[in-house]
Amino acid sequence: MPILPLPTTMPTIAPRLRTRICENSRRWFSASYRKQEVLSIHQLPERIRPTYTKRSDSKLLSLQWEQEPRNVMIIRKPGVAAVGDAVVEFAQHLKATYPSTNIILEPTVAANLHYRLPFPVFAIPPPSRSTPFPFTQSTYPRTPHHYQYPRIRPAGYDSEPGEGDGNDGAAAGPESFASVELQTNPYHRKTDILVTLGGDGTILHAASLFSTSRAVPPVLAFAMGTLGFLGEFKWAEYKAAFAALRGSNASSSTTETSPSSTVRVLQRNRLKAGVFGANGERIGGEWGEYEGIEDAHAMNELSIHRGREPHLAILEVYIDSHFLTEAVADGIIVSTPTGSTAYSLSSGGSILHPSVPSLLLTPICPRSLSFRPLVLPEDAKITLKLSERNRGREVEVSVDGRRWGGLGPGQEVRVWLESLAKGSGEGGIPCVKRLGTPSAGDGWVGGLNGLLKFNYPFGEEE
Missing domain, CATH: 3.40.50.10330 (Probable inorganic polyphosphate/atp-NAD kinase; domain 1)
Structure with a gap:
């Protein structure tokens, strides 16, 4: 063969x-x-x-x-x-x-x-x-x-x-x-x-x-x-x-x-927040950010919580550098109008319309029943300082539900509302709405009724 x-x-x-x-x-x-x-x-x-x-x-x-x-x-x-x-x-x-x-x-x-x-x-x-x-x-x-920048390739380099x-x-x-x-x-x-x-x-x-x-x-x-x-x-x-x-x-x-x-x-609107030491210096390390921006941004809220510590947190609250109160609570939430229907709402906070530029300060399980949520103007500056008398070693700071870092006694978080630049789109989060939506409130009202069941009659079916 x-x-x-x-x-x-x-x-x-x-x-x-x-x-x-x-x-x-x-x-x-x-x-x-x-x-x-x-x-x-x-x-x-x-x-x-x-x-x-x-x-x-x-x-x-x-x-x-x-x-x-x-x-x-x-x-x-x-x-x-x-x-x-x-x-x-x-x-x-x-x-x-x-x-x-x-x-x-x-x-x-x-x-x-x-x-x-x-x-x-x-x-x-x-x-x-x-x-x-x-x-x-x-x-x-x-x-x-x-991440580091990639190497610069010469013009016309096609390989x-x-x-x-x-x-x-x-x-x-x-x-x-x-x-x-x-x-x-x-x-x-x-x-x-x-x-x-x-x-x-x-x-x-x-x-x-x-x-x-x-x-x-x-x-x-x-x-x-x-x-x-x-x-x-x-x-x-x-x-x-x-x-x-x-x-x-x-x-x-x-x-x-x-x-x-x-x-x-x-x-x-978004929140901006920075962490500062007892002497007013910015805290680096775990708190470091990128692009030269040392402040974190939050769409919903920034929260300070005692975390795993068994003792209530002791926080000094300042508004525009003026002392407001010493809060003894599980924590405090500072939220945007968008975040008013999230963690803040679960903690007893008010519901704000998303087009109202403002800040919402809500305590988390405070020891005093007279500590009620506050709605503050858009230019307010909120400072939350962990008291030296705080019995725990540190409290947790979270941004939109993610841990951002730990705050020790004497350190403070400063929170304010991000400014919105007209025309350039800088500041805030631009969310696309429906073409047939004449105002910012149509979807928001429908969400309150259809999703959150706002003022839903007790004992009645749909």
Whole structure:
């Protein structure tokens, strides 16, 4: 029987595995098809910011884009398969309808879903070259991990990131980075639109990723969670809602004569808070922030709680440097109008309309029954100082439900309302409202009645 010669070339029986190398020479492995990749967020163009104008017919703002937005970040509720399917459906719709759109996902989400998408998605690279892809993102709410700027690549440099540089992924020294003293959250520089798929907790998580950013991207929230008090749109409306937001540009929008032609935005207030020592100096270390901003930002509230300590906390409360009272309680909450329907409400606080710029001071289980919640004007400065007589070693400080640090005797937290800059969108969290919403209160009133069952008759069924 004759022996047939072996073929000179073997047929391709499987797609070629690719090895991606990040901009900072860290290897990023992905065993997937060529276009099913997770790429570095640093390859994206810089962020495009919209402009906001005050309307004469409502307290809401009108949003306009000078350029079409390109980079869309999708934040999902974890642990729910239906929400993961919605992320895939939404991303596919964006890419098919708006081909220039770039999809940004958190690293863990990108690791779990990128193989289901026929196009690349973008995420933050691993924090070190020893961390393979996929990796689990940090739980630190304000910055995904301690990140250095990638090396500056010469203009016209077209080769693959990390290829042809002669070091084959070797660790780079400090001189290879553009800056090591200024650490910037990449989401702040790359995200044009922020989309959330989940409940109120998902919106808070998305806001926490931009808590040190002076200008938060417009937030398009779809209610797919348990409560959904802050979610403006239903999932079935995602095509029309995003089309309205993306198409609200200066060239196509009209004047006040056609109020339904532009997207309306409710600019929700945020708290700012800083921690200071007994001598008035800022506290660093655990309290350090990024981008030169030493203050934390909160969408809902800042709370001081005794934590695991068995004794009640003793807190000195000052308003505009004037001593108000010495509180003996489990803790104290300082909330925004948005947060007035959250932790503060559970502690007996008042409900505030989201368009009322104000601060709410609410005690948590005070020893004195005469310590009642207070509503303070927007320019009030609140100082909460842990008394030297406090029997516990420290109390916990949380921002939007996440631990921010510990406060020792003699140290204090200063809280005030973030100022809102007109037109630039700096300050606050711009939340997209429905086109047919004439005022800021329609959804809020419906939420009180439908979700919180405000003044619901006892013993009666719906």
